[in-house]
Amino acid sequence: MRRTLRIYRRSLGAHLRAVLEYEADFWILVVAGLLFQVLNLIFLSAVFSHVPALNGWSFPEAVLLAGTYGFINGLGPLFFEGTWRLAGKINHGELDYPLTRPAPVLVQVVSAGIGMHGIGDLIGGGAMIGWGLANSDIYWSPLRIGGALVLLAGSATILLSLIVLGNAASFWVGGNHPVFAMTLIRTGDMAKYPLSIYGVAVRAAFTVLVPYAFISFFPASWLLGKESAWIGLLTPVVAVYCVYLARLVFRRGLRRYDSAGH
């Protein structure tokens, strides 16, 4: 495990150094990520200029929710960007070499790139979380701070697992672009608004079918003491399940891998 982590870190580090060679590119991407979060904020404030609250969620609380979602979404490009290239790799038979190296293929795939717009998401999302927390009515204790951090880690794990899961579908779907993964992850964007505004079907699907709601809604509900707050505490359990599922699907997929040519 330690060895795997070291390989992951070194690979990511090498790509980071490569990206930093292009300074202009770096700044453009960071600003782009930041702008995306600002757009989210503008949209939310437009909504809240007409209504004082959204199904019991105040403006700062909604900002906290959207900020959490944005922050966690920034982790994907920063730490798992390589995953998005899996479809192309399968299509072109580029998993041949990773399969002949003594390191887990998943680690080699996941660390094969880094997306700097993730930094913008982290900064923007982080700022929104900070402002949301400062302006919400939260009862703080050391236990709640610890709990919030555990849930945040769980949320991040869920999203990263979904990214792997969606992209691993390329082993079956084929094609050069991760269409399935794109759809899967972008659908989750609905989870940056309070889930209670959606109908029963969406709520059920986002909780049970694909647990988007555990990426931000349920953890935030727990922290803010909303209705059914206890569900948020299930986040780590859901995270473990997602990791298991993602690994299983990736492994099954890898056995199907046919390379290219013959």
Next chain:
Amino acid sequence: MSLVEARGLTKIFRRPEKDPGLRGSLKHLVQRRFKEFRAVDGIDLSIEAGESVAYVGPNGAGKSTTIKLLTGILVPTAGTVRVAGAEPHTDRMVNARNIGVLFGQRTQLWWDLPVRESLGLLRDMYDLSPAFYKQRLERLDDVLGLADLLPVVARKLSLGQRMRADLAAALLHAPKIVYLDEPTIGLDISVKDRVRQFLRELREDGTTLMLTTHDLGDIEDVCERIVIIDEGRKIFDGPLAQMKDRFARVRRMHLQLAEPTPAEKLAERLPDVEVVAGASPTEVTVTFDRFTHTAGQVIAAVLDVVEVGELHLDEPAIEDVVRKVYAGELLR
């Protein structure tokens, strides 16, 4: 036990069977039909440690698929493989430490990274000690001229430079067995020579080599044993010299005659033998099957007609043999 042991190795690919055009594609969505394609069909292969084997066959014969089965990239449909005691596709990690792989058509270098970073990542994956890594780099630099390439980003390398860097990447961990899939493809003569020289040195160091190639120079320069496959089946496996004996039936003798003699006159004395007039009236070329005629018989027959000044015999070229195999002539 041999270093590489394959028994009844088979790989069947499933290909969608579609009628042409959009209509065919739509029909396939509803009514899925697949056609099976046997890329590798029951191949038995044993390679001893230290051997250098050329794996040869026409395009689509199943060469690359065999390499992918032996390296653990593909899971065989049937049959067994053992490489240094490990089953490649199940003991992938164990196998990976024993082998080095190069696919000449593709690079294993990280596209956006300088060569140095790629080699550094491989060092981490193979757990090479700093001292060992340094020593290997120096050794590889000696033979491949690596030093100039280290700071260059992989995508900026020329094909020849890329191949040198890729060879270094494949051999960094001093693997027991090296699989090379077309290691000289697209290279110019001077780089080709350098790569072959390097492969010979590797062989002399005791590394086991298996290479697929269309370049017959690679085979004669590097390999002692040749395995020919076609349509997924092995059709010859033995020493290079034996292959020439077995398949190079046709020999060619060039004769310098004492006086001008028409080819037809000689042909009368040599039934079943092709006699062609040369550039001048005193030159002829005789082509005969060495299983039906000996060189002595041919010379004797010619001497009955005319004195012979000089003669020389063409050695059977491996190129001719392999070309015939490719053309399907030897299978009939």
